[in-house]
Amino acid sequence: MKELPTPTLPLSSGLPMQPLARSWLHPGTGTxxxxxxxxxxxxxxxxxxxxxxxAAQRLRHQxxxxxxxxxxxxxxxxxxxxxxxxxxxxxxxxxxxxxxxIGTYRVxxxxxxxRAGGLYTxxxxxxxxxxxxxxxxxxxxxxxxxxxxxxxxxxxxxWTALGAFMVRNQLDVMIGCASIPAMQAGVFNGDxxxxxxxxxxxxxxxxxxxxxxxxxxxxxxxxxxxxxxxxPALIKGYLRLGTQVxxxxxxxxxxxxxxxxxxMRIANLHPRYRRHFLGA
Numbered sequence: 001m002k003e004l005p006t007p008t009l010p011l012s013s014g015l016p017m018q019p020l021a022r023s024w025l026h027p028g029t030g031t032x033x034x035x036x037x038x039x040x041x042x043x044x045x046x047x048x049x050x051x052x053x054x055a056a057q058r059l060r061h062q063x064x065x066x067x068x069x070x071x072x073x074x075x076x077x078x079x080x081x082x083x084x085x086x087x088x089x090x091x092x093x094x095x096x097x098x099x100x101x102i103g104t105y106r107v108x109x110x111x112x113x114x115r116a117g118g119l120y121t122x123x124x125x126x127x128x129x130x131x132x133x134x135x136x137x138x139x140x141x142x143x144x145x146x147x148x149x150x151x152x153x154x155x156x157x158x159w160t161a162l163g164a165f166m167v168r169n170q171l172d173v174m175i176g177c178a179s180i181p182a183m184q185a186g187v188f189n190g191d192x193x194x195x196x197x198x199x200x201x202x203x204x205x206x207x208x209x210x211x212x213x214x215x216x217x218x219x220x221x222x223x224x225x226x227x228x229x230x231x232p233a234l235i236k237g238y239l240r241l242g243t244q245v246x247x248x249x250x251x252x253x254x255x256x257x258x259x260x261x262x263x264m265r266i267a268n269l270h271p272r273y274r275r276h277f278l279g280a
Contacts, residue, residue, distance in 0.1 A: 041096045047089070054076075055100075056104040057081050084120050088107055102145065104144060107162070110134055124177060125215060129210055130263075136172050150233075174263070178259065179260075180258040195229040196231055205247075220249075241273055246263055
């Protein structure tokens with residue numbers, strides 16, 4: 001989820017990568033720090049070289065394939081690589097003591113989305129109703145955190161850097177897919193997905209003019225949606241910030257997840273978090 005006038009060149013172009021951000025950033029202020037050490041022993045910054053992108057892709061493979069059992073079609077063994085990666089900026093959180101990448105997001109800017117021919121989210125949802133937002137809308141994706149570092153500090157570092165990025169580039173809309181792990185012992189748990197959809201539909205559904213349609217919808221109508229299932233931690237965090245759900249989930253057969261389309265508008269950011277993320 002970087003100065004926009006200097007776009008990133010695709011990594012496959014054979015030309016040197018020119019990332020939009022070149023410094024390790026303090027997540028609270030957005031200013032460059034010597035060494036980049038921040039709270040909880042973390043360093044946060046944007047990938048500047050291909051080897052740093054590869055580190056993020058290895059973490060993604062570990063979490064998505066190794067932990068979640070996703071079927072990844074990657075040209076590089078042990079890495080999660082897809083056609084959008086070359087067009088994205090990659091945000092990294094490192095363990096300051098080991099320098100290992102322990103958290104990541106990738107961010108597709110409006111200009112790079114045009115070069116890529118669209119958004120990853122468009123492979124799962126019809127985004128026609130969001131076309132008027134595209135000039136100031138970024139896509140967040142492939143977020144994950146190493147299982148040994150799943151505490152609030154990593155997510156906070158990622159989100160604060162994202163907030164600084166949005167302010168710096170005068171962008172005000174973030175969209176993406178938030179995944180609900182929907183398989184238990186190899187069986188689709190439709191009741192759980194239906195329950196979560198009921199909860200977010202009642203409390204967090206975006207106005208009609210922003211709602212989108214899944215390309216591969218889930219048949220949730222006749223399932224038991226009266227359960228009170230706890231939302232995944234990342235989705236719960238998004239909703240606390242003021243993120244809205246854009247419509248019912250789509251089924252992602254490669255990741256075995258039900259994916260909710262979500263949108264965060266800077267104007268809707270909860271006042272409790274506005275100062276921390278935006279410095280305002």
